[in-house]
Amino acid sequence: MADQIKELELKAKLIRRLIIQMISKAGSGHPGGSLSATDLITVLFFSVLRHNPKEPLWPDRDRFHMSKGHCCPLWYAVLAESGYFPKETLMTLRQLGSILQGHPDKRTPGVDVASGSLGQGLSVALGMSLAGRVDKKDYRVYVLMGDGEIQEGNIWEAAMACSHFKADNLCAMLDYNGFQIDGKTCNVMALEPMAAKWQAFGWHTIEIDGHDIKQILAAYEEAKKIKGKPSIIIARTIKGKGVSFMENVCDFHGRAPTKEETEIALKELA
Amino acid sequence: MAELLYQRDIYGKTLVELGKTNKDIVVLDADLSSSTRTAMFAKEFPDRFFNFGVAEQNMIASAAGMASCGKIVFVSTFAIFASGRAWDQVRNSVCYSNLNVKIVATHAGLTVGPDGASHQALEDIALMRVIPNMTVVVPCDGPQTADAVKAAVNSKGPFYVRLGRSKVATVENKGEFKIGKGQMISDGNDITIIACGVMVNEALIAVNSLKQKGIKARLINIHTIRPIDKDIILKASKETKAIVVCEEHNITGGLASAVDEVVAENHPVKVIRMGVRNRFGQSGEPAELLKEYNLTAADIEKTVITCIS
Structure with missing residues (x-):
């Protein structure tokens, strides 16, 4: 267990470095929310998800969908690190002709449905979950949402439907970093009480520190055991986590680090 | 007298028929399954039917998943x-990923009737045909509805199939149905009438009446608005004096605009648009509404005569 945690921590650091490098090279992108969700998604891809990078369309694979599509540098990094495509490709992010678009689409191996327009991913995940039911398959569906994102009405339509359809093969993860483009979520459009909202919609809620690998592993395990309802991991996170000058700084929601900032960031993540 | 059928009845029956052999077909509805007739599929295959309640955005994005x-x-x-x-x-989750989602929308156009403007879609062809990867089909009658649904199953990618609420007369001698291919219902070289949906039958009545008056109008049913049959439109633009386009839709963005685009780019001739002229609909019986908005067979006939003389 201790070894596994150590290994995942190192992996997360590597993923963070890739995120910084690719956004820096691209000259634009969204580092803040990519870094805040890194631990959640690293643990998912390297310890939880049933998948085969050599066969991205394996019908029995667990599904992952990133509803907060702007944080795709994180998605691309874990896909490349898993072996879906060469790591050099990461440096083509946001370039003309690249398989790594500014927001995710199907040209990237491992991406099943495009995202980027916020609020639709939980529905997409529900569709994957119900398809699994129709096909009598035992795969699970994981979907990452942003906290600002859940201000979209579509999310709550989906939240209602996930519990109505008893989608217990579905696990949502909320990257609750408390920031959105225009500032703190509590100032822009308040989200609390968070857990109570999801519970009222019929969900099993698991509240964790989204940077504690042990808690993240336990949360995914707990979600697997819940029957008859969907689960949501409400992960308290720090926007820009891992890079001191990006942490809790709203400006880094959607701006690339400068050359100097990149050097400092990579040093901190060494 | 031609047979009168509800397109949505045919839709429901066709879904059940296809569902028996094709187990990949699943059906979603948003609390309107009795109106859209997907309830027929739900009864037959409850495990492959999902009612999403009054939540269309969730339904469409889930369909993508x-x-x-x-x-x-x-x-x-x-x-x-x-x-x-x-x-x-529809744009970002379905069409961008080019997924096999077949939207079969009922209660389109003015002929929804008494429910009024809020429920009369007069902009949907425009909204759907502008999205890449989307195929847009407007069947003109009951049998063509079955053809369109079958074609949707046999083609990859997203479809938008537009159906009406009211009964429509079956149009005879349409010939083979092929996505993207218009159908010449009646030949003539004086003028061309291009129509879709319920307007095909109105136009046919007009064409037959014009024949009595010695005017030979060509009638083309453009059931597939995207991809549109350029060849049949261009041929008409070269062989006849003008084109009258009839649709139960706003004159902006729908079939008339699609025809305009083909003609203007290749062989400009006069195109007269008969549709709803930038107004909302309103309550009334379907026949009353077609009259109020100048979309009856008599209106088409009048327009043709004015144009020719």
Whole structure:
């Protein structure tokens, strides 16, 4: 267990470095929310998800969908690190002709449905979950949402439907970093009480520190055991986590680090 | 007298028929399954039917997720909600990923009748045909509805099939149905009438009446608005004096605009647009509404005569 945690921590650091490098090279992108969700998604891809990078369309694979599509540098990094495509490709992010678009689409191996327009991913995940039911398959569906994102009405339509359809093969993860483009979520459009909202919609809620690998592993395990309802991991996170000058700084929601900032960031993540 | 059929009845029956052999077909509805007739499929195959309640955005985006897992997903609600309420979901989740989601929208156009403007989609063809990867089909009668639904199952990618609420007369001698190919219902070289949906039958009545007066009008049914049959339109633009386009839709963005685009780019001739002229609909019986908005066979006949003389 201790070894596994150590290994995942190192992996997360590597993923963070890739995120910084690719956004820096691209000259634009969204580092803040990519870094805040890194631990959640690293643990998912390297310890939880049933998948085969050599066969991205394996019908029995667990599904992952990133509803907060702007944080795709994180998605691309874990896909490349898993072996879906060469790591050099990461440096083509946001370039003309690249398989790594500014927001995710199907040209990237491992991406099943495009995202980027916020609020639709939980529905997409529900569709994957119900398809699994129709096909009598035992795969699970994981979907990452942003906290600002859940201000979209579509999310709550989906939240209602996930519990109505008893989608217990579905696990949502909320990257609750408390920031959105225009500032703190509590100032822009308040989200609390968070857990109570999801519970009222019929969900099993698991509240964790989204940077504690042990808690993240336990949360995914707990979600697997819940029957008859969907689960949501409400992960308290720090926007820009891992890079001191990006942490809790709203400006880094959607701006690339400068050359100097990149050097400092990579040093901190060494 | 031609047979009168509800397109949505045919839709429901066709879904059940196809569902028996094709287990990949799943059907979603948003609390309108009795109106759209997807209830027929729900009764037969309850495990492959999902009612999403009054939540069209969730339904469409969920359809994308299902289709990404290999399902052929039929999604039904009223045209106004499928095309308008959930447009961003149609664009970003369905069409951008080119997924097998078949939106079959009922209650399109003025002939919804008494429910009035809020429920009369007069913009849906415009909204759907502008999205890349989307095929837009407007069947003109009951049998063609079955053809369109079968074609949707046999073609990859997203479809928007537009159906009406009221009974429509079956148009005889349409010939083979092929996606993207218009159908010449009646030949003539004086003028061309291009129509879709319920307006095909109105136009046919006009064509027959014009014949009595010695005017030979060509009638073309453009059931597939996207991709549009350029050849049949260009041939008409070269062989006849003018084109009159009839549709139960706003004159902006729909079939008339699609015809305009082909003609203007290749062989400009006069195109007269007969549709709803930038107004909302209103309550009334379907026949009364067609009259109020100048879309009856008599209106078409009058327009043709004015144009020719």
